[in-house]
Amino acid sequence: MSQRRKPTVPSAANGQPAPLTAGMPASSMRASSNARSPFFPTRLEALLISIYPATLVLGSIFSIVSPASRSAPYSAASQSHPPEFAPSYFAQKKNVFNVYFVKVGWFWTTLAFSMFLIFNPGHGAGLSTRRIQAVLRYASVTLWWMAITQWFFGPPLIDRGFRLTGGQCELMRDADARAGMSDTREFFTAAACKAVGGAWKGGHDISGHVFLLILGSGLLWLEVLPALTRSEELRDGRRIMLKDGKVANVSVEKDPHLENEKPTKKGVKTALTVAALMWWMLLMTAAYFHTWLEKFTGLLVAFSGLWTVYFLPRGVPQLRAVLGMPGV
Template sequence: MATKRRPLRPNLAPGQSSGSNMNFRPGGPDITRSEARGTRPTAAPTSIREILVMGVIHLCKKTIFFNTDLKVALYLGSLFIISLIGDFLPFPKTYFARSDNLFNLYFVKVGWGWTLLFAVPFAVLSAYTITCGDMKRMLRHHFPRIVIATFFWFFWTKLFNIVETSYGRCTTKGFQSKSSCLRAGHLWQGFDISGHAFILIHSSLVLIEEARPIIKWETIKEHLRNELHNRSVSEKTGSNPLRGLNDEQMRSLQFLYTRLTPIIRTLFIGMAALQLLWDIMLVGTMLYYHRMIEKVISGIIAILTWYFTYRFWYPTNGLLPEAPGNGVFYYQRESVPFKRPTHLHTCTPSANNQASSSGLKANPNGSSQWSAGKVGGQSSSAQQQIPTFMGMPLFTNVKAASAAASLLQAEQQKREHQQAGVES
């Protein structure tokens, strides 16, 4: 049986307006719509399938976005140490020691093709979405990254072959070229810079960088929901990254995000799995193929190529192409962390005692503080903390928080006066 709701504030004066009897805490008479609480639209219910997908995405993010700088250091250190040990103390032979193993034949030897198979559609679809369907901007600002990465792959692998062919010799005299020596069944000895080590490291780093648009991709949905609400109520203020988009861009973004997100997530899972495979195959290359110096040189070239492009060239403003994740709006902005305060009372000894007596603990380390202003004609200079619920701030600015705190303090003083009258 339904029961009547109990008013949130039953001890109101008889002369107060009926608007004050509504079952929510108002932010004060001078609070604008952008400062009001409880007016934002809520997210739709999440299905079991969506929860499972997001769990897989989270696991893939943890795998592929492992600290890149640390991973680069591990690449160089492992290439040197493991390869040096293998030069003097050969490791036990396993399946990966065979040059005709399944992974080597169908993955490593055509490794750049596998990388492009996932990286190209992911980069195109994610960039097309965050540019709100602007094909020219996508082709000019984002697609060239794939072209540049392919150029460096072709350039360095061809140069490695030229070095080996030009500065090597056949184990049997009478053969001046590598091709004729190999056709005769002999061996060609030269400085063979490891193309496998280069392509595996180069492909891994390209996959990591090109996958970065997936970071905070889910927040675009929330930004769309809030911005559409703001426009429906003619709200012009706020910090939503989509507020600078026109109506046509908003419609395009909403359509593309809804249609392309499942495909983008699937491609990202494939990129994470492929990047993990490249790391495993790199370990096999370290153990069984090439000499230490040949693998270290190829690894240094791959890392320098990555650093020059993704860490120096692309982040530079004014130079094309742009870094992954850049579009007509920026959705990967870091949010300002808030420490969760547990009450609205001023940080005085009496307030702390009251909080502890009611089962709450005062939080003196809150970073966001504000002044309470004047309450009931008396000045209150103590600093108070912005209240939060489940880690999110309840107020959007100082004025809203100050008005609510003043109202609560006035009610507390009224209760104290009534209690003092009863005791006397």
């Protein structure tokens, strides 16, 4: 990793680095001949992001080579192994981590983000611009989570996609109920279907677990990463496009006003703990639940939300003026 120092961003009156704005002149940052697009992650970010597809591949390979997983029957309707044949405690949908952590995963994401937002001194004092922009980034990612899994002017996008690919609700409770199966085609969400004893079958079902775990932990990592790189004096410049069309490098610099900060003791530890547990449950999901395609589309949908909030603004000054960038 390059250790070359970049010019620091000008300081504001309160001692905090001034927010990076669309109107900041290119001369205040180092121009680079590197052809890397502003929309692409840095080397450090790319390494971090690559952990997610690698985890899905590792878990999927484990499910193939593990004798216990290969011998256990798999139910496509429930997208898991039947409880009585589950090859592991983590292969049971009612395991404590799935029930009290993954099922309410956005609560834990919100809690960890809030702790970091409150206690990280890098956000400045009070209702600073950095803190407001961090809240706007969190709100944007939360809206994406809601649109995919909760509500999107009606059924969420995950259920709309299922029905568009030929899925429907089938009543499976008993033989008599199956006579009215055609009526249940009007249940537009998986939750409504299961509430009446039906089975959500026939279409492509994006892995909601993979989507949630990657989106939540990705948000935490991308917010916390600048605090860690400042703490460890790592340098990994992010390329941005300025309002005048010029491209410049911006990196996290050691701030003399924050020499005594200990970010890993205030907020960062909580965020890293939640992100680490999400990674573990992602590995368990990859090993015991869903098909390859369901996990892959969950990954793509999560990445699309993260890219829009954390990478798109680097090449769009107007959007960056609203959402900002973590640590800048």
